[in-house]
Amino acid sequence: MADPSGWTAELISARRSLARSSTAAKVADILRDMVMEGRVLPGAKLAEDSIADALQVSRNTLREAFRLLSHERLVVHELNRGVFVRVLTEADVVDIYRMRRALEGAALQFWGESADAGRGRAPGVSHVRSAVTMGVAAAERGDWDGVGTANMHFHRSIAALADSTRIDEIMSQLLAELRLAFHVMPTVRDFYEPYIGDNERIATLVEAGRSQEAVAVLLDYLNRAEDQLLRQFASKAGQPSAQADSAST
Amino acid sequence: MADPSGWTAELISARRSLARSSTAAKVADILRDMVMEGRVLPGAKLAEDSIADALQVSRNTLREAFRLLSHERLVVHELNRGVFVRVLTEADVVDIYRMRRALEGAALQFWGESADAGRGRAPGVSHVRSAVTMGVAAAERGDWDGVGTANMHFHRSIAALADSTRIDEIMSQLLAELRLAFHVMPTVRDFYEPYIGDNERIATLVEAGRSQEAVAVLLDYLNRAEDQLLRQFASKAGQPSAQADSAST
DNA sequence: GCCTAAGGTTTGTTGAACGATCCTGCAATG
DNA sequence: CATTGCAGGATCGTTCAACAAACCTTAGGC
16 A cells, blocks of 8 residues: 555645635634734724625625724724724833733743753744844845844744744734834834844844843833833824724715 | 712612613523523523523624624624533533633732732732632631632632733633533532632732732642632533533433 | 603614534445 | 445535614704
């Protein structure tokens, strides 16, 4: 009998394409992407009729999709008024960074105490490094959106050192939330440029198994990034609100 | 003019009862409570028709409620098959404790580094202590459900030292998920009794501002609790599955 | 400018209908 | 006996239409 692992291995890799999902879940995916990519800005109203018409789905299906999104903090569901893209507040930013310090800091610290740290080349560490490489390359070609994307990959790979699906999921949500702030920021370059070297330093320390130092640099970075973002909020405080947009206009 | 703070204070306290919520959200609350209290066991199917009939709501409203619940990991939504109360796996337990070590550990550590720790009687600390008191009293009267509830309050108050609504929320969800395991456990006393003294020790260390030692005791507790729970899973591995219950039977 | 009322719009819920999918039971076959 | 195939029934997912409730906008009066 010929080795079956060849063609059954192909079946295994084909499994992903069999995944079905409900229309409500698909609609939620579409809306989430539009929000995360800034094609619908914070404050915008997601009007049921126009979206249901545009996507050619029933209003009930759309409502299910809204309910699916409501836990992700990208939209806010206001009773009898509808669903809106979240406007991130300063308190949100403070809370998000508080949680990032807890999760990313703990992930890095516990990883450092584990057996893997003595072998600096574990799989998770290579993801940390490749995110740095990606960010440096994007910066060199002036692609600041790409720098931001690489930075998100970097921080997700730090958290992923914890090897926890729950932590991965929460981390994704936190970074998605932060994107809401960036969509209304004057320029992304000003935010990311100062920190490219930090990621490089952290990666090097991680590879060397010097996790306590890596934690210190990481926490320092998170503190500075939080401060910078809050300063952006403060400098916008006097400007008129340009965020009351609607999906129907 | 008489002091208005008396009757306006009553208005303020009555505000909570004015909070409106949609029927879908109310239905989700009812179902969540039933799952968390073990009135519907893990593996049970939440059949649309019978629940909609029982609650006298439309099937569409119930479906919205299911979608509201789907992020909380208490139920699992299977396409074309329905919604089921989650059966917690060993991998779930490992992941939950991994995240608890990250969150509770970080909350306690960062709190220790903050200005509050030198004043061991900050508001959050009193909640830690009162949860301990509550647990000891419950144990003395043999109320082991009460001990479990107090233990949950204890760990939530530890995480709440982080002063983060997101951390509080995640912590609540993690502890709710763990309840799923306890609903199918032979006896809760065996689980909690060994740990009452740990909570006492942690609280005393927190009050004394000795946060590093408190972190060490906490992490040790979490490791032991995880091991014990996993041993319970292993000892159940050969038993027939009594979990394929249905809400309609 | 402020307040009130009326009208229009939108949301939340309901119920019925239909198609797709799954589950169960039974029969046929090797 | 084990496996496969088929039919029927049950359930889920989606759609549609309808209606009531709540909100928003506009117009008029003071």
